[in-house]
Amino acid sequence: MLAIDPSCFPSSDLAEQLDPSRSAFAGSSTISVLPATRQHVAPTFCWTALEKSVAYDQKHQFPRFATPVPPVTQNAVGSKGPTAMVFLNMGGPSHTDEVHSFLSRLFADADLIPLGPLQNYLGPFIAKRRTPKIQKQYAEIGGGSPIRKWSEYQSAEMCKLLDKMSPETAPHKPYVAFRYADPLTEEMYNRLLADGFGNGKGGRAVAFTQYPQYSCSTTGSSINELWKWRQRLEGKATSGTIQWSVIDRWPAHPGLVETFAKNIEEKLAEYPEERRKQAMLMFSAHSLPMTVVNRGDPYPAEVAATVYAVMQRLNFSNPYRLCWQSQVGPQPWLGPQTSTSVEEYVKKGQTDMVLIPIAFTSDHIETLYELDKEIIGESGHPDTIKRVESLNGNPTFIKALADLAKSHLDSGVSCSLQMGLRCPGCKSERCAESKKFFAGPEKAFAV
Amino acid sequence: MLAIDPSCFPSSDLAEQLDPSRSAFAGSSTISVLPATRQHVAPTFCWTALEKSVAYDQKHQFPRFATPVPPVTQNAVGSKGPTAMVFLNMGGPSHTDEVHSFLSRLFADADLIPLGPLQNYLGPFIAKRRTPKIQKQYAEIGGGSPIRKWSEYQSAEMCKLLDKMSPETAPHKPYVAFRYADPLTEEMYNRLLADGFGNGKGGRAVAFTQYPQYSCSTTGSSINELWKWRQRLEGKATSGTIQWSVIDRWPAHPGLVETFAKNIEEKLAEYPEERRKQAMLMFSAHSLPMTVVNRGDPYPAEVAATVYAVMQRLNFSNPYRLCWQSQVGPQPWLGPQTSTSVEEYVKKGQTDMVLIPIAFTSDHIETLYELDKEIIGESGHPDTIKRVESLNGNPTFIKALADLAKSHLDSGVSCSLQMGLRCPGCKSERCAESKKFFAGPEKAFAV
Numbered sequence: 087m088l089a090i091d092p093s094c095f096p097s098s099d100l101a102e103q104l105d106p107s108r109s110a111f112a113g114s115s116t117i118s119v120l121p122a123t124r125q126h127v128a129p130t131f132c133w134t135a136l137e138k139s140v141a142y143d144q145k146h147q148f149p150r151f152a153t154p155v156p157p158v159t160q161n162a163v164g165s166k167g168p169t170a171m172v173f174l175n176m177g178g179p180s181h182t183d184e185v186h187s188f189l190s191r192l193f194a195d196a197d198l199i200p201l202g203p204l205q206n207y208l209g210p211f212i213a214k215r216r217t218p219k220i221q222k223q224y225a226e227i228g229g230g231s232p233i234r235k236w237s238e239y240q241s242a243e244m245c246k247l248l249d250k251m252s253p254e255t256a257p258h259k260p261y262v263a264f265r266y267a268d269p270l271t272e273e274m275y276n277r278l279l280a281d282g283f284g285n286g287k288g289g290r291a292v293a294f295t296q297y298p299q300y301s302c303s304t305t306g307s308s309i310n311e312l313w314k315w316r317q318r319l320e321g322k323a324t325s326g327t328i329q330w331s332v333i334d335r336w337p338a339h340p341g342l343v344e345t346f347a348k349n350i351e352e353k354l355a356e357y358p359e360e361r362r363k364q365a366m367l368m369f370s371a372h373s374l375p376m377t378v379v380n381r382g383d384p385y386p387a388e389v390a391a392t393v394y395a396v397m398q399r400l401n402f403s404n405p406y407r408l409c410w411q412s413q414v415g416p417q418p419w420l421g422p423q424t425s426t427s428v429e430e431y432v433k434k435g436q437t438d439m440v441l442i443p444i445a446f447t448s449d450h451i452e453t454l455y456e457l458d459k460e461i462i463g464e465s466g467h468p469d470t471i472k473r474v475e476s477l478n479g480n481p482t483f484i485k486a487l488a489d490l491a492k493s494h495l496d497s498g499v500s501c502s503l504q505m506g507l508r509c510p511g512c513k514s515e516r517c518a519e520s521k522k523f524f525a526g527p528e529k530a531f532a533v
Numbered sequence: 534m535l536a537i538d539p540s541c542f543p544s545s546d547l548a549e550q551l552d553p554s555r556s557a558f559a560g561s562s563t564i565s566v567l568p569a570t571r572q573h574v575a576p577t578f579c580w581t582a583l584e585k586s587v588a589y590d591q592k593h594q595f596p597r598f599a600t601p602v603p604p605v606t607q608n609a610v611g612s613k614g615p616t617a618m619v620f621l622n623m624g625g626p627s628h629t630d631e632v633h634s635f636l637s638r639l640f641a642d643a644d645l646i647p648l649g650p651l652q653n654y655l656g657p658f659i660a661k662r663r664t665p666k667i668q669k670q671y672a673e674i675g676g677g678s679p680i681r682k683w684s685e686y687q688s689a690e691m692c693k694l695l696d697k698m699s700p701e702t703a704p705h706k707p708y709v710a711f712r713y714a715d716p717l718t719e720e721m722y723n724r725l726l727a728d729g730f731g732n733g734k735g736g737r738a739v740a741f742t743q744y745p746q747y748s749c750s751t752t753g754s755s756i757n758e759l760w761k762w763r764q765r766l767e768g769k770a771t772s773g774t775i776q777w778s779v780i781d782r783w784p785a786h787p788g789l790v791e792t793f794a795k796n797i798e799e800k801l802a803e804y805p806e807e808r809r810k811q812a813m814l815m816f817s818a819h820s821l822p823m824t825v826v827n828r829g830d831p832y833p834a835e836v837a838a839t840v841y842a843v844m845q846r847l848n849f850s851n852p853y854r855l856c857w858q859s860q861v862g863p864q865p866w867l868g869p870q871t872s873t874s875v876e877e878y879v880k881k882g883q884t885d886m887v888l889i890p891i892a893f894t895s896d897h898i899e900t901l902y903e904l905d906k907e908i909i910g911e912s913g914h915p916d917t918i919k920r921v922e923s924l925n926g927n928p929t930f931i932k933a934l935a936d937l938a939k940s941h942l943d944s945g946v947s948c949s950l951q952m953g954l955r956c957p958g959c960k961s962e963r964c965a966e967s968k969k970f971f972a973g974p975e976k977a978f979a980v
Contacts, residue, residue, distance in 0.1 A: 379867070382869040390841075394784070421827030422958060428957075431957055531813060
């Protein structure tokens with residue numbers, strides 16, 4: 087299997103990269119054979135899990151976009167509403183016949199998978215080659231990814247809460263922008279413009295990453311894509327453009343921590359009381375290639391912060407470890423690996439184990455297929471090795487999203503200081519330009 | 534330069550490893566060429582820094598051990614005093630003429646550096662070969678390591694506080710047990726026995742690691758050494774032995790976090806006000822070989838927890854990164870590297886930087902030589918790249934140690950649930966036996 091090393095975005099052709107009207111990937115010069123084919127590749131669709139999770143809230147039925155927002159009339163830099171709340175995520179194929187286009191976009195993303203000058207040729211080749219295998223995995227878990235429906239549900243529900251919590255910025259209008267599946271960033275941006283934002287009328291929009299922990303491969307890629315389309319669609323306007331700010335990370339938000347903790351407690355309650363305290367908690371996050379870790383990507387430390395915060399909330403009730411899943415290919419990735427760790431614990435007699443996907447908020451192929459079918463299904467102990475529910479439509483989680491958004495709207499900051507700081511080993515001029523745009527000159531560091 | 538891969542402690546000769554009267558290292562079977570020669574190798578001595586740090590507390594003059602403890606008379610499982618408080622750390626050569634014996638012990642530690650069946654031959658060879666270079670480094674920073682004096686000062690001061698805070702377990706008697714320098718674990722244990730603990734009279738002792746974050750290479754090695762000597766010196770006794778408990782990690786203790794945060798604020802205050810918010814915080818911890826990380830060592834995640842807690846306390850006032858220092862040899866270690874990250878940020882124009890040693894509480898060769906002389910000294914910006922003070926004799930830190938000890942004494946627990954859980958990839962039967970002894974059967978997992 088051919089896979090690719092998602093190391094730094096190369097800058098061999100700065101002019102080309104900085105011109106968002108041309109292919110930002112054509113200037114890449116790095117090429118290496120590697121692994122990232124399953125890196126955050128594939129949110130999935132499983133009706134059983136879905137129906138179970140939303141049983142408490144059937145009436146909402148995954149509401150789509152609300153009614154169109156009224157035209158924006160306030161001053162471009164005003165803080166009043168309407169406010170666009172744009173959920174960023176990778177997205178996933180809703181049906182197996184969308185797998186190929188999804189993979190094609192994924193292998194075209196040089197922030198995730200730099201293929202060098204051959205990106206435009208190699209990307210489609212690899213995508214085509216992998217499509218049947220990934221289609222089969224989606225077919226096994228229900229036929230597609232639930233991430234669009236969850237994202238639209240979560241953003242709409244959050245906006246309803248926000249309208250009450252923050253009337254001064256209401257109405258809040260939910261949008262979703264995916265990196266590799268519909269609705270793409272371009273579609274979202276055109277919809278914003280059509281809804282009355284920008285076009286000389288200004289208006290406020292918040293890019294809200296749905297990855298709690300920041301990685302250049304995930305949130306960074308989405309932010310760079312948003313910057314690209316903003317430059318293409320509003321770059322030449324001199325005034326009245328959309329005022330953007332970013333919620334770029336929230337690894338230890340109390341509401342997020344509370345949701346994880348409650349889900350863990352519910353899962354632990356399924357063990358007989360006398361065994362409950364001896365069950366081991368196995369936190370699992372998508373791994374990163376060591377090239378990305380060693381470049382200074384903040385993700386591993388932020389995932390660890392989430393884990394520690396959850397364990398503090400649980401009063402360290404159980405032994406635990408943080409492991410990393412979905413490593414593929416021959417190059418080194420961050421470990422320990424979730425799959426081998428589960429095997430090793432089973433060999434040592436530790437068969438009461440709770441798996442906790444800690445770095446993704448909706449179900450996806452890494453939970454429904456990799457954890458449930460591969461790791462648990464093939465462990466020999468599917469009754470005592472369990473997985474906690476993903477956050478999906480959990481009302482505590484959606485309240486957490488609203489709290490986060492409310493704090494951000496009140497703060498007036500454009501993004502975190504962390505987002506303004508490039509990684510020490512970053513070579514991507516696109517990253518530098520994107521940071522300068524979103525963070526502003528005072529808060530962009532090492533650019 | 535020959536260096537060694539500190540991966541898992543091998544178990545090729547279980548019987549030998551489990552017999553603490555024989556060499557526990559003779560059965561090792563792994564041999565690889567690598568890096569660990571500077572892994573927590575070398576606390577150091579620098580009078581200038583030392584004098585500066587203790588200026589506020591000159592009268593104490595690093596008190597040595599207090600007066601001998603009265604004979605232990607209470608029941609062996611009683612919770613009353615006297616209580617021995619044993620500070621565990623790696624130690625370091627107090628003078629350059631102790632460097633050779635220090636390195637010899639270090640290269641004999643298969644928990645840190647597994648050399649296989651040739652440990653007894655290769656270890657002394659490498660130690661002898663490296664001695665002149667390391668002696669030169671110690672000579673450059675004052676002639677030796679301050680760790681003994683700091684440890685004796687910290688433990689004695691903490692015990693004074695504890696006597697007031699926890700009269701029910703008083704008097705508290707300070708001990709220090711180093712892994713590679715005097716006072717060694719054997720010396721400490723014999724002193725305990727001579728002071729009236731054990732020998733049929735019981736008595737309580739707390740092993741208190743001075744590494745805030747747990748690694749099998751550091752705290753794990755010290756705990757295994759303590760277990761070994763306990764078995765040798767008290768293993769055959771049927772009653773009245775010392776009752777041990779362990780404070781095995783404290784990565785996010787509020788007092789620790791407060792001390793770090795205050796030191797950072799003090800260092801930031803040295804920048805002109807208009808530049809202060811733009812200074813970047815570079816947290817630096819000793820790295821681990823990827824073999825250890827991938828085995829499941831909890832250290833990287835716990836270091837990240839400390840960093841996040843400190844940043845929360847600082848209200849995320851500045852941009853920051855967590856980097857890893859002291860990688861040596863050809864095999865892969867966890868990155869990003871502190872040294873190259875500083876170089877890269879300087880190249881990108883970020884020359885206001887505060888280095889924060891986040892995983893060691895006293896000054897040592899990695900702060901006084903590597904950070905101060907190599908990384909800052911050779912950066913070209915020694916005036917704008919600064920290092921925060923180490924914790925050393927900081928009264929806030931010593932109060933934190935006392936708070937930690939008080940909570941532990943009140944809790945009645947033998948150690949954390951985390952300490953009871955072996956790493957998924959652990960192959961060391963000695964680790965398993967040590968965990969069974971300290972954690973007890975109910976809290977030892979995957980053994």
